[in-house]
Amino acid sequence: MRILVSGTGVAGLALAVELTARGHDVSLIERAPEFRTGGTPIDIRGDALGVVDRLGLLPRLRELSVDATESGVFVDADGTAVARVPAEQISDSDDDLEITRDDLARVLTDQLPSGTPVRYGDSVTALEEPDGGGRVDVGFLSGHRESFDLVLGADGLHSAVRHLTFGPESGHARHLGVYLGISKLPPEGAQVPSQFYNYPGLMAGIMRFKGEALAFFAFRSGWIDHDHHDLAAQKRILADAFAGHTEWEIPRLLDAVRRDPAFYFDAVSQIHLPVWHWGRTALVGDAAHCASPLSGRGTSLALTGAAFLAEALDRHPGDHTAAFEEYTARQRPYVDFAQASVEEGADVVVPATWETIHARNASVGGPEAPVESVR
Ligand SMILES: Cc1cc2nc3c(=O)[nH]c(=O)nc-3n(C[C@H](O)[C@H](O)[C@H](O)COP(=O)(O)OP(=O)(O)OC[C@H]3O[C@@H](n4cnc5c(N)ncnc54)[C@H](O)[C@@H]3O)c2cc1C
Known part of the structure; x- marks a missing residue:
């Protein structure tokens, strides 16, 4: 299928890796003018470790990982240490992998087939499914127009794809x-x-x-x-x-x-939505279900969501609705757990x-x- 992925964060890159590995023709679009860097180290936990392992990336990610046991101290106004940051209370298990967001994004980018189109500085502004819904006609900020079989919104907490399909952010x-x-x-x-x-x-x-x-x-x-x-x-x-x-x-x-x-x-x-798909469009990662940085699980959710969606599309060829429903059913328990963990x-x-x-x-x-x- 010809698939547009909006957003080149962890969710968008992981989706592109999973989908191109299954033979889909993927185009990526990113609002930022270039590859975004920065942010604190993030965690890969639980079944998300299995996802990166299946992609053959676990050894490389472990090499690049950050030592989570050296998490730091709380200080007073003079800089005197007064308490220890509880790393062991933050991790789920000793297998958790902590890595910089930049390193993870680079490793995923290196997995993309060369020539995978990535358009920076553009954004989806219109989504239409004409003629009985056999395709999605997409309008872009740049004025460009193009048709795809599916549009996947991996464009984060303030997702433009979510806005176009489910309405303003304030509602969710x-x-x-x-x-x-x-x-x-x-x-x-x-x-x-x-x-x-x-x-x-x-x-x-x-x-x-x-x-x-x-x-x-x-x-x-x-x-x-x-x-x-x-x-x-x-x-x-x-x-x-x-x-x-x-x-x-x-x-x-x-x-x-x-x-x-x-x-x-x-x-x-957090983003709370009862469903993550409409017609030929679906949401993945923070765009669908941001759990917030307080959960420490946003990146793991992005990885499992990308894998479950790509696997579901494989299992339901020609039936994207069944695929989107299977993806939702597998991903929802992880999201409920992560969103409840922030209290x-x-x-x-x-x-x-x-x-x-x-x-x-x-x-x-x-x-x-x-x-x-x-x-
Ligand atoms: C630069 C950066 C730094 C971060 N730092 C931290 C951190 O320190 N701690 C933490 O807990 N989380 C951080 N996050 C969020 C964390 O990466 C995500 O919660 C998690 O990895 C899930 O990833 P995601 O791909 O769903 O969302 P994101 O990582 O937010 O990625 C979404 C991507 O979509 C792009 N985008 C946004 N709007 C559009 C649009 N209209 N069209 C196309 N593309 C669009 C964004 O520029 C971004 O590249 C950061 C995110 C970014 C982008």
């Missing part, structure tokens, strides 16, 4: 009351663990892995209406949330955000009061080794 999003911001810092080389500072309702941190360093911000807030593609607006929102905070490393970290052309900022929200996550990352910060620190235990200053 459940905001969990937290926002995240992430920027690259210059590599530090220092052998110090990741550090995280909390003030009621705020977290600022430095994540360190494989010689890289990231500025990490989280803050509690109700829904903030803004353009998700307006980088300057996102930087202003973050600066406002941390205005007046000069303690610890916050000014240096905010400075890195101001200078970062690839700042990552998003709401910690206490915000209280660990951004406790709302000094009392809950102290209670969190007491519950996770003290740091095992003193932390040197990184200034």
Whole structure:
């Protein structure tokens, strides 16, 4: 089949790998002007490990993995370590694989047959199924028009394909009351663990892995209406949330955000939809069922969803509706579990009061080794 995949995140790339391996003719489209990089290391867990194993990628991904046992410490306003980040409470099992999003995306991209078309800087703006629904006619922001047998929306939390098929995001999003911001810092080389500072309702941190360093911000807030593609607006929102905070490393970290052309900022929200397909269009990954970064399972869900959908299309040749239904039935239990797992996550990352910060620190235990200053 001729299949359009919208989005080149983990879900879109994994889908393209699974579908091209089965002989489908896949075109990818990505709204960003180029391959997107950045973000914290992400986890591959549970049955998603089986997915990457079947693709023959597990040994390479293990080689590239990040050591999850060195997850870091919580510090006070002076940078003194006051508690240990509980890595063992975050992992499901010792088999969990933690890897940078960039490494995973690159390994998946390397699996694509050469010449797989990827169009950057474009977005789906219209989907129509004329003449009894034998194909989907797709309109693009660029003015281009093309027909496909199937359209698969793997375009993330703010999916354009979902908007066109199921309506505005506000009808399906459940905001969990937290926002995240992430920027690259210059590599530090220092052998110090990741550090995280909390003030009621705020977290600022430095994540360190494989010689890289990231500025990490989280803050509690109700829904903030803004353009998700307006980088300057996102930087202003973050600066406002941390205005007046000069303690610890916050000014240096905010400075890195101001200078970062690839700042990552998003709401910690979930997407809840009763169905993930309509006609010849289906949703995969965060577009269908974002569980939020607090679940630590978004990437695993993207991988299982891509595999289940590709396998279902194989098992139901000529019957995409039966394939979409089988995909949904297999994927739904994983999604329900992941979406239900976030309940206490915000209280660990951004406790709302000094009392809950102290209670969190007491519950996770003290740091095992003193932390040197990184200034
Ligand atoms: C740059 C980046 C950094 C991230 N960092 C973190 C992190 O630090 N922690 C965390 O928990 N999660 C992070 N995520 C989200 C995490 O990758 C996903 O939750 C998970 O991997 C599921 O992947 P996905 O492919 O469904 O969604 P995503 O990874 O969000 O990928 C969706 C892709 O679709 C593209 N897209 C969006 N709109 C359109 C459109 N209209 N047309 C075409 N393409 C479109 C996006 O640019 C993106 O490349 C990040 C995502 C991105 C894109």
